[in-house]
Amino acid sequence: MRVHLLVVFLLVSSLLAGCAESDVVVEEALGCTYTDATNYNESAIVDDGSCVYPEPPEPVLGCMYADALNYNAAATEDDSSCRYPVVPDPIPGCMYDDAYNYDANATEDDSSCVYDSDGDGILDEFEEAGCTSASANNHNSSATEDDGSCDYDLDDDGVADWAETVGCTDLNASNYDAGATDANDGLCTYDYVMTLDEFLNAIDDFDNSTIAEPLLENASTVVRIWTVELVGEEEGIGNPNANTTGFEVYLGHDPQSEVLYERILIRMGTITIDQTTVQGPDGINYRNGNDVSGAWYYARDEVYEYENPFAEGEDDGPPDPDDEEALQEACDLEIDSTWASDWSVSSANGVHTATGSNGTFAATFVTLGDPPVLSSYRMEEIDGLVNCGMEVLDPADFDLSINANYPRTSITMLFENEIQEGEDPKTWTGEVSDEHFEEANLNEIEMRVVYEEDEEQVVVAALSLNQGTTSHTDDCYQWTLSWSDVNNDGYASTNDTYSVTRTDRVFGACSDDDEYRNKEFEVMFWDNWADLPVGGVFLPGFHLFAAISMIGIASLYSRRHNS
Numbered sequence: 001m002r003v004h005l006l007v008v009f010l011l012v013s014s015l016l017a018g019c020a021e022s023d024v025v026v027e028e029a030l031g032c033t034y035t036d037a038t039n040y041n042e043s044a045i046v047d048d049g050s051c052v053y054p055e056p057p058e059p060v061l062g063c064m065y066a067d068a069l070n071y072n073a074a075a076t077e078d079d080s081s082c083r084y085p086v087v088p089d090p091i092p093g094c095m096y097d098d099a100y101n102y103d104a105n106a107t108e109d110d111s112s113c114v115y116d117s118d119g120d121g122i123l124d125e126f127e128e129a130g131c132t133s134a135s136a137n138n139h140n141s142s143a144t145e146d147d148g149s150c151d152y153d154l155d156d157d158g159v160a161d162w163a164e165t166v167g168c169t170d171l172n173a174s175n176y177d178a179g180a181t182d183a184n185d186g187l188c189t190y191d192y193v194m195t196l197d198e199f200l201n202a203i204d205d206f207d208n209s210t211i212a213e214p215l216l217e218n219a220s221t222v223v224r225i226w227t228v229e230l231v232g233e234e235e236g237i238g239n240p241n242a243n244t245t246g247f248e249v250y251l252g253h254d255p256q257s258e259v260l261y262e263r264i265l266i267r268m269g270t271i272t273i274d275q276t277t278v279q280g281p282d283g284i285n286y287r288n289g290n291d292v293s294g295a296w297y298y299a300r301d302e303v304y305e306y307e308n309p310f311a312e313g314e315d316d317g318p319p320d321p322d323d324e325e326a327l328q329e330a331c332d333l334e335i336d337s338t339w340a341s342d343w344s345v346s347s348a349n350g351v352h353t354a355t356g357s358n359g360t361f362a363a364t365f366v367t368l369g370d371p372p373v374l375s376s377y378r379m380e381e382i383d384g385l386v387n388c389g390m391e392v393l394d395p396a397d398f399d400l401s402i403n404a405n406y407p408r409t410s411i412t413m414l415f416e417n418e419i420q421e422g423e424d425p426k427t428w429t430g431e432v433s434d435e436h437f438e439e440a441n442l443n444e445i446e447m448r449v450v451y452e453e454d455e456e457q458v459v460v461a462a463l464s465l466n467q468g469t470t471s472h473t474d475d476c477y478q479w480t481l482s483w484s485d486v487n488n489d490g491y492a493s494t495n496d497t498y499s500v501t502r503t504d505r506v507f508g509a510c511s512d513d514d515e516y517r518n519k520e521f522e523v524m525f526w527d528n529w530a531d532l533p534v535g536g537v538f539l540p541g542f543h544l545f546a547a548i549s550m551i552g553i554a555s556l557y558s559r560r561h562n563s
Contacts, residue, residue, distance in 0.1 A: 120144065137161055157181070174349060192370030194352040196345045199365070200337035202372075210371040216310040220395040222252030222261060223310075227388035231268075243269070244385050250276075250393075251309055254400040257281075258306035261400055279304065282402040284438070286409060297536070298406035300529070303439040303491055335363055351375075357382060366391075409536035410527030411440045413492060425503040428523045432496045439491040442466035444529040447481055447498055451519040460521065465492060476510035476517045477502045498523070 031044025037051035062075025068082035093106025099113035100123060115124050122144045130143025136150035152160045159181045166187070167180030173188035202209035216223060226248040245268050252261035259280035266273040274294065276287040283300040337343070340356030340363070347353075352372050354365040359382070366376040380387035414437075418430035442465035449460040461472035463481035472479045480501040487495060500523050504510075510517045525534040 191350045193347040199345050199354045204337050211367050211374040220254040222393040222395050225249045225390045259400045280402045296406045297409040299409045301438045408530040410530040410532040410534045411438045413534045428500040439493045446526040
């Protein structure tokens, strides 16, 4: 179509221009009209088929797939040479990291995942719901997951099981428990009630009844024994207590620690003497006075021998109930079932009290438990001041132990057969009494010859008792001091003896009017352990107390008392 138009155009032009010019125009209008040809003629109107094209480039062969190991970005033609990485076999496993069996190495999930949602080590599929609290009454030992079903009030009484108190709810029982929330009356106990006949039979056969034996021997015990007597009446004395004498003895022991306790309290009118001794293997504690005004001291008895004050031996124990003199000194009365016509017995909370009177005196027995054991005994004049008795006390109220932190006091040395004889030579002799009860190492005690000078004590000669003998010469005399450990026990003890001999000097004797010659010399003993003279604080020993206390204890074993 284009050619035809061009021909038409040329013909018209030739008609209009003339023959010579038309030939030139037609020639210039022919050429290569394709822009991609190397001889493209932008002036040509009619392509004359002369176009020449460049030779195509040689293809670049190579792997044109980018995920291939040998990918060639410059390749223009894929030559099928691509090589790919070897794909490993898949590793099956659980690929979910919140699963119990998550496998970080797995490359292919195999649907094996299992779960432990609460992290208790038990898979969800094996969890068992229930009450897991061991304190609940519906505890399920098989349950692994608590479901909130625990019940802590088994009887549904509004009191949690842990707060329940099981006890006796019978008001008549001795162990009635007002605070019990769960009744168990099988636990109830009922106090023994002593009858009048049982009591009367007991005092008629006192020695063979349980009330005669307070069971003091093998347990820590303290007993109080007392008596109050009239000593005579004087006109013009308005205070009747001024005419009375009171005597109290506290006797105690702890068989485990082998400690003995003794307190003697004497009241004579308005005067009171109060002394306490606690003695054991670690020493002795003394007190003069009571808890308020008394002062405690510490001494030692290095050879302490414990003797149970309540143990009965061949020559020990309470006096014979038939010994009228002992019973007379004890309470001045004997008692049997016929002593009173108004005997009565009451029991409450395990305490049994029996009372009776003969018109002049009233008697009270208190026993405890089943079978009844004597706790106290009291005899008193009706409308009078005369009374006596015994009671078993709670040892927890007494300190049955030795305190070594009290101020030290010296040993009490008791001597007998002390004699001073002659003038030249002059001798002082004596021996340790059978009444001596404290013992100390010989090296702790010193025998001294002393005299007083300006209210001070001057030591002339001294002997440590463990040395046995020593001699000393002063301005006028020669002194020889000796101690004999008779039983060779190494202690200052019973029957040991001492002697001091004074003779005039052989050379350089003093004149008769010499001031030193006329000093008042004396023998004394010094306790180096306490740094005090012997006899610092004196209280009677237990051997003496035993003789006194047995008078009171006799009343416990008497079967009858009469006025």
